Amino acid sequence: MKVTVIGGGLAGCEAALQLANSGVKVWLVECKPIVMSPAHQSENLAEIVCSNSFKSNDINTASGLLKEELRRLDCKLIAVADSCAVNAGGALAVDREKFSQAVTKLISSHPNITIKQEEAEGFYEGVNIVATGPLTSDKFLKVLKKHSGDLLYFFDAAAPIIAADSIDIEKAFISDRYQKGTGDYINCPLSEEEFFAFWQQLINAKTAVVKDFEKNAIFEGCMPIEVMASRGKDTIRFGPLKPVGLIDPKTGKRPYAVVQLRKENAKGDMYNLVGFQTHLTFGEQQRVFRLIPALKDAEFLRYGVMHKNIFINSANLLDNAFALKSDKNIYFAGQITGVEGYVESIASGLVTALNCFRRQKNLTDVHLGDNTIIGCLSRYITTPNEYFQPMNANFGLLPPLTENIRDKKQKKEMYANRSLKEIEEIIENIGV
Numbered sequence: 001m002k003v004t005v006i007g008g009g010l011a012g013c014e015a016a017l018q019l020a021n022s023g024v025k026v027w028l029v030e031c032k033p034i035v036m037s038p039a040h041q042s043e044n045l046a047e048i049v050c051s052n053s054f055k056s057n058d059i060n061t062a063s064g065l066l067k068e069e070l071r072r073l074d075c076k077l078i079a080v081a082d083s084c085a086v087n088a089g090g091a092l093a094v095d096r097e098k099f100s101q102a103v104t105k106l107i108s109s110h111p112n113i114t115i116k117q118e119e120a121e122g123f124y125e126g127v128n129i130v131a132t133g134p135l136t137s138d139k140f141l142k143v144l145k146k147h148s149g150d151l152l153y154f155f156d157a158a159a160p161i162i163a164a165d166s167i168d169i170e171k172a173f174i175s176d177r178y179q180k181g182t183g184d185y186i187n188c189p190l191s192e193e194e195f196f197a198f199w200q201q202l203i204n205a206k207t208a209v210v211k212d213f214e215k216n217a218i219f220e221g222c223m224p225i226e227v228m229a230s231r232g233k234d235t236i237r238f239g240p241l242k243p244v245g246l247i248d249p250k251t252g253k254r255p256y257a258v259v260q261l262r263k264e265n266a267k268g269d270m271y272n273l274v275g276f277q278t279h280l281t282f283g284e285q286q287r288v289f290r291l292i293p294a295l296k297d298a299e300f301l302r303y304g305v306m307h308k309n310i311f312i313n314s315a316n317l318l319d320n321a322f323a324l325k326s327d328k329n330i331y332f333a334g335q336i337t338g339v340e341g342y343v344e345s346i347a348s349g350l351v352t353a354l355n356c357f358r359r360q361k362n363l364t365d366v367h368l369g370d371n372t373i374i375g376c377l378s379r380y381i382t383t384p385n386e387y388f389q390p391m392n393a394n395f396g397l398l399p400p401l402t403e404n405i406r407d408k409k410q411k412k413e414m415y416a417n418r419s420l421k422e423i424e425e426i427i428e429n430i431g432v
């Protein structure tokens with residue numbers, strides 16, 4: 001049995017490793033470094049293109065719960081992420097270089113996986129898993145259009161990265177929100193006056209020209225900071241710049257607003273501006289973000305950028321196993337299916353591999369739960385929907401609890417317990 005996985009990103013690598021560990025011979029086709037998307041920069045597989053955060057590890061959040069479900073399902077990439085974690089309070093953030101290198105090593109040393117370095121320009125003989133991601137190469141987009149009809153899209157943006165030694169630490173303080181963590185964030189406080197000066201420049205700053213850009217096609221979960229700021233004076237102060245849970249040791253008070261910086265790598269020589277996805281021109285990023293007092297001399301190692309993200313109309317095209325209804329030899333995985341986010345893409349790679357393997361062995365499809373994040377996300381992606389839009393892990397996907405619980409914390413704990421119980425039952429039945 002042989003499967004070709006097209007795209008060695010997060011979903012493709014997870015799918016390849018799952019299949020290879022089940023004894024399937026896998027061809028993994030990756031176009032880097034021959035063809036590089038505007039966001040990919042490294043030659044390694046499983047490249048993380050923007051923030052290095054896989055979000056919360058707390059199982060009482062949807063993202064934390066999804067990761068815990070994945071750990072129990074023996075997810076390979078989450079195991080690597082855990083082993084490359086950098087301190088980030090309650091979040092799972094990784095050293096992106098170490099993460100990609102470790103995944104590349106796992107794949108290239110696997111006896112059942114052959115890496116083919118080429119740009120796919122069509123499908124391969126036999127079973128294919130398409131995991132070419134939101135920035136699928138132009139040649140393959142043409143193939144997809146032919147096979148899967150009109151493609152859908154949205155725009156999302158990445159945040160800039162700055163050099164640690166360019167931060168004016170005298171004007172910042174190290175602390176985690178509500179002291180949860182090990183001093184993982186550098187906080188840049190702004191007084192009321194400084195905040196309004198910054199806000200005013202931000203909303204009037206020049207944005208970059210993005211090909212085919214449409215303002216109303218921005219993904220809410222990855223809203224550029226300047227778009228969020230334009231919604232009102234206080235919007236970003238209740239969003240990425242919220243000061244709650246932070247006390248500036250110099251004043252003993254909560255600042256008016258705070259920009260948080262999170263470590264990009266284990267060495268701690270690069271920092272990400274948390275929540276500062278942007279589509280300002282590079283010059284404007286320098287000018288406006290340097291108005292934050294601690295960042296007045298910030299050296300930008302990578303500027304924020306905005307991209308058009310492609311996905312197929314999965315809800316109407318794919319069956320329960322993420323295979324095309326019109327061609328059962330072609331499966332899809334990752335963000336190209338409309339799941340949104342690193343962990344969601346990894347999860348989708350795992351689900352596709354599991355059912356692709358089972359179908360080749362004439363086993364019944366497995367649905368990974370009616371009360372789990374992974375099961376509900378998979379169902380959302382494959383349920384016909386006239387207004388299909390990308391989806392990330394959230395508790396709204398889950399069916400309501402049978403009890404009427406008013407306490408929010410207790411409600412989330414109950415969601416988590418119900419999900420993990422169900423995952424354990426499924427694992428026992430299918431023997432993951």
Ligand SMILES: Cc1cc2nc3c(=O)[nH]c(=O)nc-3n(C[C@H](O)[C@H](O)[C@H](O)COP(=O)(O)OP(=O)(O)OC[C@H]3O[C@@H](n4cnc5c(N)ncnc54)[C@H](O)[C@@H]3O)c2cc1C
Nearest residue numbers: 007009010011031050051120133137140334335341342345
């Ligand atoms: C700019 C940007 C910023 C993002 N920021 C975040 C973020 O901060 N947090 C978050 O959770 N999610 C983010 N995402 C969303 C998403 O989680 C990532 O895009 C994620 O990497 C998707 O995983 P994937 O495996 O589907 O695709 P990818 O990881 O992009 O992998 C696809 C792979 O396919 C290869 N490929 C493409 N075409 C071909 C071809 N024709 N032949 C062979 N190989 C091909 C590519 O080179 C790539 O290696 C961002 C996305 C973008 C585009």
